[in-house]
Ligand SMILES: O=C(O)CCC(=O)C(=O)O
């Protein structure tokens with residue numbers, strides 16, 4: 001990335017401390033009972049559901065092991081990702097994203113208007129995926145976006161398509177557990193994902209000469225339903241602990257996935273679960289790779305608190321918003337440096353005095 005451009009420099013209050021607290025507290029959840037045959041007894045399922053519910057409520061983040069995703073599939077894609085990013089910038093820019101198609105290679109993403117120290121390759125899980133043609137509220141047009149495939153490495157496409165199937169399976173299992181943990185039927189949320197707009201990202205964080213000034217990804221919350229992240233053994237992800245606002249490092253656990261609740265689950269659960277802020281530190285010696293899968297609903301889903309969770313004592317805390325428009329607005333602001341604040345769910349929050 002050459003010499004350090006001031007676009008990367010975080011404001012003083014957002015710069016990372018180089019010595020950080022290690023996250024002992026982020027729950028590690030064993031999903032082995034979901035893969036057992038015959039299915040496990042109801043009491044162990046109930047215990048798992050409670051663990052998931054506590055993790056979503058207390059942290060918004062957890063790690064899962066024995067998740068059923070074959071390691072070969074993950075490793076095949078990790079290798080393809082390394083090969084892709086090892087190419088020259090010129091080669092990578094041949095599959096560069098643009099304002100019309102947000103998929104492909106990108107090396108100038110901004111989070112909250114500060115440039116991230118990373119390069120990415122974005123893909124959608126459904127190919128094509130249908131999203132709004134623009135972020136403008138009055139424009140009802142739709143567009144289909146298609147994945148771009150680089151010439152090299154040729155195995156990237158197959159590796160991704162196989163891996164994405166595994167991510168979908170795991171995401172739906174987690175969604176069922178989350179539904180149950182909210183006291184709802186297991187399939188309560190599945191109808192929102194028939195034509196889902198989930199996307200997938202390969203991240204490469206090169207070694208950075210100024211890790212105390214820049215971030216791999218600036219502090220943010222994930223806007224979708226659920227994120228399932230594979231990180232390598234370098235580490236760098238930090239989560240803002242709910243109890244005291246301290247930034248906590250998520251220690252890499254070999255072959256585990258890091259799961260976090262996104263803004264949509266926060267709204268559906270009417271704030272019972274919270275989408276928690278996180279960021280990525282870079283380091284001066286080692287490059288880092290990660291692969292998040294963002295589970296997102298259909299573009300036409302109106303996101304609002306689930307009616308079963310609303311009572312007189314606990315009225316809806318959000319107005320309904322259209323997921324596709326929210327997504328399109330976010331994507332645009334990550335692409336361009338905008339003058340306005342990034343769209344956030346708090347813009348749809350119902351003020352206390354106006355609640356019914
Ligand atoms: O690379 C990571 O550890 C996390 C990336 C992330 O938070 C994101 O892309 O939304």
Ligand SMILES: [Fe+2]
Nearest residue numbers: 220221222278
């Ligand atoms: Fe994130």
